[in-house]
Amino acid sequence: MDEVLSSALQSAVFGRLDYFDRIAREGDEPSRAALADTEITRLTGAWRSLLAAHQPDERGRCPQCSGRRRSRRHPCSVWSIAHQHLIAADGVPAGRAGRHAAATGRSTAAVLGAS
Numbered sequence: 001m002d003e004v005l006s007s008a009l010q011s012a013v014f015g016r017l018d019y020f021d022r023i024a025r026e027g028d029e030p031s032r033a034a035l036a037d038t039e040i041t042r043l044t045g046a047w048r049s050l051l052a053a054h055q056p057d058e059r060g061r062c063p064q065c066s067g068r069r070r071s072r073r074h075p076c077s078v079w080s081i082a083h084q085h086l087i088a089a090d091g092v093p094a095g096r097a098g099r100h101a102a103a104t105g106r107s108t109a110a111v112l113g114a115s
């Protein structure tokens with residue numbers, strides 16, 4: 001991807017994220033409800049796709065986060081960031097429910113017994 005396209009792509013994605021933040025922060029109730037109805041599923045789908053791309057291989061290494069010599073051990077930075085924002089941000093101690101939830105494919109809420 002050339003530099004102009006890369007810049008346009010980054011600008012479009014960050015612009016969309018800024019828009020979501022603005023609606024969540026400043027939108028009226030119907031706007032926030034519409035945002036939740038449409039975009040949460042899209043965002044969880046994006047996270048699942050990203051995490052699938054960074055799923056560790058049979059050696060426990062991320063195939064996407066490769067260095068010059070070898071790929072990184074799991075969890076790579078993508079999984080660490082996912083855990084930080086999706087699990088640790090809720091106050092769940094690291095290494096408890098988050099890893100278990102990821103390993104089992106169950107939601108964190110299900111692992112924690114919330115329904």
Ligand SMILES: [Zn+2]
Nearest residue numbers: 054062065076
């Ligand atoms: Zn990775």
